[in-house]
Amino acid sequence: MNIGLFGYGKMGQMIEQIAQDRGHSIVAKIDVETEEVDYKKIDIAIDFSTPDAAFNNITTCFEQNIPVISGTTGWLSNYDKAVRICNEKNGAFIYASNFSLGVNVFFELNSYLAKMMSNLNQYKIEMEEIHHTQKLDAPSGTAITLADGIVENTEYTGWELDKSDEKKIPITSKREGSVPGTHSISYNSMVDSIEIKHTAHGRQGFALGAVIAAEWIQGKTGVFSMKDVLNLN
Numbered sequence: 001m002n003i004g005l006f007g008y009g010k011m012g013q014m015i016e017q018i019a020q021d022r023g024h025s026i027v028a029k030i031d032v033e034t035e036e037v038d039y040k041k042i043d044i045a046i047d048f049s050t051p052d053a054a055f056n057n058i059t060t061c062f063e064q065n066i067p068v069i070s071g072t073t074g075w076l077s078n079y080d081k082a083v084r085i086c087n088e089k090n091g092a093f094i095y096a097s098n099f100s101l102g103v104n105v106f107f108e109l110n111s112y113l114a115k116m117m118s119n120l121n122q123y124k125i126e127m128e129e130i131h132h133t134q135k136l137d138a139p140s141g142t143a144i145t146l147a148d149g150i151v152e153n154t155e156y157t158g159w160e161l162d163k164s165d166e167k168k169i170p171i172t173s174k175r176e177g178s179v180p181g182t183h184s185i186s187y188n189s190m191v192d193s194i195e196i197k198h199t200a201h202g203r204q205g206f207a208l209g210a211v212i213a214a215e216w217i218q219g220k221t222g223v224f225s226m227k228d229v230l231n232l233n
Protein backbone atom coordinates (compact mmCIF):
# COMPACT_ATOMS: atom_id res chain seq x y z
CA MET A 1 0.00 0.00 0.00
CA ASN A 2 1.03 3.59 -0.59
CA ILE A 3 0.43 5.33 2.72
CA GLY A 4 0.07 9.07 3.38
CA LEU A 5 0.95 9.96 6.95
CA PHE A 6 -1.00 12.92 8.31
CA GLY A 7 1.09 13.93 11.32
CA TYR A 8 4.74 12.92 11.41
CA GLY A 9 5.41 13.15 15.13
CA LYS A 10 6.01 10.34 17.62
CA MET A 11 3.27 8.12 16.17
CA GLY A 12 3.77 9.03 12.51
CA GLN A 13 7.43 8.00 12.75
CA MET A 14 6.63 4.73 14.53
CA ILE A 15 3.99 3.89 11.90
CA GLU A 16 6.51 4.59 9.12
CA GLN A 17 8.88 1.96 10.57
CA ILE A 18 6.23 -0.70 11.08
CA ALA A 19 4.52 -0.08 7.72
CA GLN A 20 7.85 -0.37 5.88
CA ASP A 21 8.69 -3.58 7.76
CA ARG A 22 5.37 -4.99 6.51
CA GLY A 23 6.20 -4.08 2.89
CA HIS A 24 4.29 -0.80 2.51
CA SER A 25 5.57 2.54 1.18
CA ILE A 26 5.23 5.94 2.76
CA VAL A 27 4.46 8.29 -0.14
CA ALA A 28 3.61 11.44 1.83
CA LYS A 29 4.44 12.85 5.27
CA ILE A 30 2.11 15.72 5.97
CA ASP A 31 2.44 18.02 8.90
CA VAL A 32 1.63 21.57 9.85
CA GLU A 33 4.13 23.07 7.40
CA THR A 34 3.18 21.00 4.33
CA GLU A 35 1.97 23.30 1.56
CA GLU A 36 1.00 20.90 -1.19
CA VAL A 37 -0.08 17.26 -1.13
CA ASP A 38 -0.17 14.96 -4.16
CA TYR A 39 -3.28 13.00 -3.15
CA LYS A 40 -3.16 10.87 -6.34
CA LYS A 41 -0.20 8.92 -4.93
CA ILE A 42 -1.98 7.98 -1.69
CA ASP A 43 -3.91 4.67 -1.35
CA ILE A 44 -4.68 5.20 2.31
CA ALA A 45 -4.29 7.99 4.85
CA ILE A 46 -3.19 7.38 8.43
CA ASP A 47 -3.85 10.39 10.64
CA PHE A 48 -2.07 10.83 13.96
CA SER A 49 -1.96 14.61 14.11
CA THR A 50 -3.48 17.02 16.62
CA PRO A 51 -6.98 17.64 18.01
CA ASP A 52 -7.22 20.88 15.95
CA ALA A 53 -5.98 19.36 12.68
CA ALA A 54 -7.62 15.92 12.58
CA PHE A 55 -11.11 16.77 11.27
CA ASN A 56 -9.78 18.79 8.35
CA ASN A 57 -7.18 16.12 7.47
CA ILE A 58 -9.80 13.37 7.57
CA THR A 59 -12.51 15.12 5.56
CA THR A 60 -10.05 16.40 2.95
CA CYS A 61 -9.08 12.76 2.34
CA PHE A 62 -12.75 11.77 1.99
CA GLU A 63 -13.12 14.52 -0.65
CA GLN A 64 -10.18 12.90 -2.46
CA ASN A 65 -11.73 9.39 -2.17
CA ILE A 66 -8.95 8.19 0.11
CA PRO A 67 -9.80 5.77 2.97
CA VAL A 68 -8.76 7.06 6.40
CA ILE A 69 -7.45 5.48 9.59
CA SER A 70 -7.40 8.03 12.40
CA GLY A 71 -5.99 7.66 15.89
CA THR A 72 -5.91 11.33 16.79
CA THR A 73 -7.76 12.00 20.05
CA GLY A 74 -9.49 15.14 21.33
CA TRP A 75 -11.50 16.01 18.17
CA LEU A 76 -14.57 13.82 18.71
CA SER A 77 -17.13 16.64 18.93
CA ASN A 78 -16.82 16.52 15.11
CA TYR A 79 -16.88 12.71 14.78
CA ASP A 80 -20.55 12.49 13.67
CA LYS A 81 -19.93 15.14 11.02
CA ALA A 82 -16.91 13.19 9.73
CA VAL A 83 -19.02 10.01 9.56
CA ARG A 84 -21.71 11.86 7.59
CA ILE A 85 -19.18 13.16 5.08
CA CYS A 86 -17.59 9.71 4.76
CA ASN A 87 -20.98 8.13 4.01
CA GLU A 88 -21.93 10.89 1.54
CA LYS A 89 -18.67 10.26 -0.34
CA ASN A 90 -19.05 6.46 -0.10
CA GLY A 91 -15.69 6.47 1.67
CA ALA A 92 -14.02 4.24 4.24
CA PHE A 93 -13.09 5.24 7.78
CA ILE A 94 -11.84 3.82 11.06
CA TYR A 95 -11.33 5.95 14.15
CA ALA A 96 -10.01 4.32 17.30
CA SER A 97 -8.98 6.06 20.51
CA ASN A 98 -6.46 3.25 20.87
CA PHE A 99 -5.28 0.90 18.10
CA SER A 100 -3.33 -1.46 20.33
CA LEU A 101 -4.64 -5.02 20.13
CA GLY A 102 -4.27 -5.41 23.91
CA VAL A 103 -6.30 -2.29 24.67
CA ASN A 104 -9.08 -3.45 22.36
CA VAL A 105 -9.29 -6.69 24.35
CA PHE A 106 -9.14 -4.54 27.52
CA PHE A 107 -12.16 -2.54 26.25
CA GLU A 108 -14.16 -5.77 26.08
CA LEU A 109 -12.96 -6.85 29.54
CA ASN A 110 -13.94 -3.43 30.93
CA SER A 111 -17.49 -3.68 29.53
CA TYR A 112 -17.88 -7.24 30.83
CA LEU A 113 -16.66 -6.29 34.31
CA ALA A 114 -18.92 -3.20 34.39
CA LYS A 115 -21.92 -5.37 33.56
CA MET A 116 -21.09 -7.81 36.37
CA MET A 117 -20.60 -4.95 38.86
CA SER A 118 -23.74 -3.05 37.84
CA ASN A 119 -25.93 -4.35 40.69
CA LEU A 120 -23.24 -4.24 43.40
CA ASN A 121 -23.83 -0.73 44.71
CA GLN A 122 -21.32 -1.06 47.54
CA TYR A 123 -18.50 -0.69 44.96
CA LYS A 124 -17.51 2.81 43.81
CA ILE A 125 -15.63 3.18 40.57
CA GLU A 126 -12.43 5.15 39.87
CA MET A 127 -10.42 5.48 36.67
CA GLU A 128 -6.83 6.67 36.25
CA GLU A 129 -4.83 7.36 33.10
CA ILE A 130 -1.12 8.25 32.99
CA HIS A 131 0.63 9.67 29.91
CA HIS A 132 3.76 11.60 28.91
CA THR A 133 3.92 15.33 29.56
CA GLN A 134 3.60 16.27 25.84
CA LYS A 135 0.05 14.97 25.60
CA LEU A 136 -2.36 17.76 24.59
CA ASP A 137 -5.71 16.29 25.68
CA ALA A 138 -7.12 15.09 28.99
CA PRO A 139 -8.62 12.74 29.76
CA SER A 140 -7.12 10.45 27.15
CA GLY A 141 -9.30 9.21 24.29
CA THR A 142 -8.83 5.69 25.67
CA ALA A 143 -10.16 6.75 29.08
CA ILE A 144 -13.23 8.24 27.37
CA THR A 145 -13.85 4.98 25.47
CA LEU A 146 -13.48 3.02 28.73
CA ALA A 147 -15.93 5.39 30.46
CA ASP A 148 -18.41 4.95 27.57
CA GLY A 149 -18.16 1.16 28.03
CA ILE A 150 -19.01 1.53 31.73
CA VAL A 151 -21.89 3.96 31.08
CA GLU A 152 -23.43 1.50 28.59
CA ASN A 153 -23.49 -1.23 31.24
CA THR A 154 -24.22 0.57 34.54
CA GLU A 155 -26.23 3.44 36.00
CA TYR A 156 -23.32 5.88 35.64
CA THR A 157 -24.36 8.76 33.37
CA GLY A 158 -20.94 9.99 32.19
CA TRP A 159 -17.45 10.88 33.40
CA GLU A 160 -15.78 13.87 35.03
CA LEU A 161 -12.22 14.93 35.71
CA ASP A 162 -12.92 16.06 39.26
CA LYS A 163 -14.72 13.90 41.74
CA SER A 164 -18.02 15.52 42.75
CA ASP A 165 -21.07 13.98 41.12
CA GLU A 166 -21.89 10.46 42.42
CA LYS A 167 -23.45 9.51 39.07
CA LYS A 168 -20.30 10.29 37.06
CA ILE A 169 -17.16 8.16 36.75
CA PRO A 170 -14.25 10.10 38.31
CA ILE A 171 -11.18 10.12 36.03
CA THR A 172 -7.75 11.15 37.26
CA SER A 173 -5.35 12.22 34.47
CA LYS A 174 -1.65 12.23 35.34
CA ARG A 175 1.14 13.52 33.09
CA GLU A 176 4.55 12.04 33.94
CA GLY A 177 7.84 11.85 32.01
CA SER A 178 7.57 9.76 28.84
CA VAL A 179 4.88 7.27 29.92
CA PRO A 180 3.37 5.82 26.67
CA GLY A 181 -0.06 5.12 28.21
CA THR A 182 -1.41 3.39 31.34
CA HIS A 183 -5.11 2.97 32.11
CA SER A 184 -6.67 1.45 35.21
CA ILE A 185 -10.19 1.04 36.52
CA SER A 186 -10.90 0.10 40.10
CA TYR A 187 -14.05 -0.84 41.96
CA ASN A 188 -13.63 -0.13 45.67
CA SER A 189 -15.80 -1.25 48.59
CA MET A 190 -15.20 -1.09 52.36
CA VAL A 191 -13.91 -4.68 52.31
CA ASP A 192 -11.98 -5.04 49.06
CA SER A 193 -11.02 -3.67 45.64
CA ILE A 194 -11.04 -5.06 42.13
CA GLU A 195 -8.67 -3.46 39.62
CA ILE A 196 -8.04 -3.96 35.90
CA LYS A 197 -5.09 -2.26 34.24
CA HIS A 198 -3.47 -1.96 30.82
CA THR A 199 0.13 -0.75 30.55
CA ALA A 200 1.65 0.09 27.15
CA HIS A 201 5.40 -0.56 27.13
CA GLY A 202 5.96 1.67 24.07
CA ARG A 203 4.18 3.00 20.97
CA GLN A 204 4.78 -0.10 18.80
CA GLY A 205 1.43 -1.65 19.75
CA PHE A 206 -0.54 1.46 18.75
CA ALA A 207 1.32 1.74 15.45
CA LEU A 208 0.99 -1.95 14.56
CA GLY A 209 -2.76 -1.83 15.20
CA ALA A 210 -3.13 1.21 12.93
CA VAL A 211 -1.23 -0.50 10.09
CA ILE A 212 -3.30 -3.68 10.53
CA ALA A 213 -6.46 -1.53 10.32
CA ALA A 214 -5.14 0.11 7.12
CA GLU A 215 -4.47 -3.31 5.57
CA TRP A 216 -7.93 -4.54 6.61
CA ILE A 217 -9.92 -1.60 5.19
CA GLN A 218 -8.48 -1.88 1.67
CA GLY A 219 -11.32 -2.37 -0.83
CA LYS A 220 -14.09 -1.75 1.75
CA THR A 221 -16.53 1.15 2.07
CA GLY A 222 -18.19 2.25 5.30
CA VAL A 223 -17.41 3.32 8.83
CA PHE A 224 -15.81 0.62 10.96
CA SER A 225 -14.15 0.13 14.34
CA MET A 226 -11.27 -1.94 15.70
CA LYS A 227 -13.91 -4.42 16.90
CA ASP A 228 -14.62 -5.14 13.23
CA VAL A 229 -10.93 -5.37 12.35
CA LEU A 230 -10.16 -7.78 15.19
CA ASN A 231 -13.44 -9.68 14.89
CA LEU A 232 -14.30 -9.01 18.54
CA ASN A 233 -18.05 -8.56 17.75
Ligand SMILES: NC(=O)C1=CN([C@@H]2O[C@H](COP(=O)(O)OP(=O)(O)OC[C@H]3O[C@@H](n4cnc5c(N)ncnc54)[C@H](OP(=O)(O)O)[C@@H]3O)[C@@H](O)[C@H]2O)C=CC1
Pocket (backbone or CB within 6 Å): 006, 007, 008, 009, 010, 011, 012, 030, 031, 032, 033, 048, 049, 050, 051, 053, 057, 070, 071, 072, 073, 074, 096, 097, 098, 099, 100, 141, 206
Ligand atom coordinates in the same frame (compact mmCIF):
# COMPACT_ATOMS: atom_id res chain seq x y z
N1 LIG B 1 -5.32 5.90 18.78
C1 LIG B 1 -4.13 5.51 19.24
O1 LIG B 1 -3.81 4.31 19.29
C2 LIG B 1 -3.14 6.54 19.65
C3 LIG B 1 -3.48 7.86 19.53
N2 LIG B 1 -2.56 8.83 19.78
C4 LIG B 1 -3.00 10.19 19.46
O2 LIG B 1 -2.40 10.55 18.22
C5 LIG B 1 -2.13 11.95 18.18
C6 LIG B 1 -0.66 12.19 17.84
O3 LIG B 1 0.14 11.66 18.86
P1 LIG B 1 1.74 11.82 18.82
O4 LIG B 1 2.27 11.32 17.53
O5 LIG B 1 2.22 11.27 20.08
O6 LIG B 1 1.86 13.42 18.86
P2 LIG B 1 3.05 14.33 18.26
O7 LIG B 1 2.83 15.69 18.85
O8 LIG B 1 4.34 13.66 18.46
O9 LIG B 1 2.72 14.38 16.70
C7 LIG B 1 1.66 15.14 16.15
C8 LIG B 1 2.16 15.65 14.83
O10 LIG B 1 1.09 16.27 14.11
C9 LIG B 1 1.65 17.40 13.45
N3 LIG B 1 0.63 18.35 13.00
C10 LIG B 1 0.25 19.54 13.54
N4 LIG B 1 -0.68 20.12 12.77
C11 LIG B 1 -0.86 19.31 11.70
C12 LIG B 1 -1.67 19.37 10.53
N5 LIG B 1 -2.47 20.40 10.28
N6 LIG B 1 -1.63 18.32 9.66
C13 LIG B 1 -0.82 17.27 9.88
N7 LIG B 1 -0.02 17.17 10.96
C14 LIG B 1 -0.04 18.17 11.86
C15 LIG B 1 2.59 17.98 14.49
O11 LIG B 1 3.51 18.88 13.89
P3 LIG B 1 4.20 20.02 14.82
O12 LIG B 1 4.92 19.28 15.89
O13 LIG B 1 5.05 20.72 13.86
O14 LIG B 1 3.05 20.85 15.35
C16 LIG B 1 3.26 16.70 14.98
O15 LIG B 1 4.34 16.33 14.16
C17 LIG B 1 -2.59 12.48 19.55
O16 LIG B 1 -3.91 12.96 19.43
C18 LIG B 1 -2.58 11.25 20.44
O17 LIG B 1 -3.48 11.32 21.51
C19 LIG B 1 -1.30 8.54 20.18
C20 LIG B 1 -0.92 7.25 20.37
C21 LIG B 1 -1.82 6.14 20.11
Ligand SMILES: O=C(O)C1=N[C@H](C(=O)O)C[C@H](O)C1
Pocket (backbone or CB within 6 Å): 073, 097, 098, 131, 135, 136, 139, 140, 141, 142, 143, 180, 181, 182
Ligand atom coordinates in the same frame (compact mmCIF):
# COMPACT_ATOMS: atom_id res chain seq x y z
O1 LIG C 1 -1.23 10.73 23.33
C1 LIG C 1 -0.85 9.55 23.49
O2 LIG C 1 0.34 9.26 23.64
C2 LIG C 1 -1.87 8.48 23.51
N1 LIG C 1 -3.07 8.80 23.16
C3 LIG C 1 -4.19 7.92 23.04
C4 LIG C 1 -5.27 8.33 24.00
O3 LIG C 1 -5.51 9.54 24.17
O4 LIG C 1 -5.92 7.45 24.57
C5 LIG C 1 -3.80 6.47 23.10
C6 LIG C 1 -2.63 6.14 23.96
O5 LIG C 1 -3.04 6.03 25.28
C7 LIG C 1 -1.46 7.09 23.79
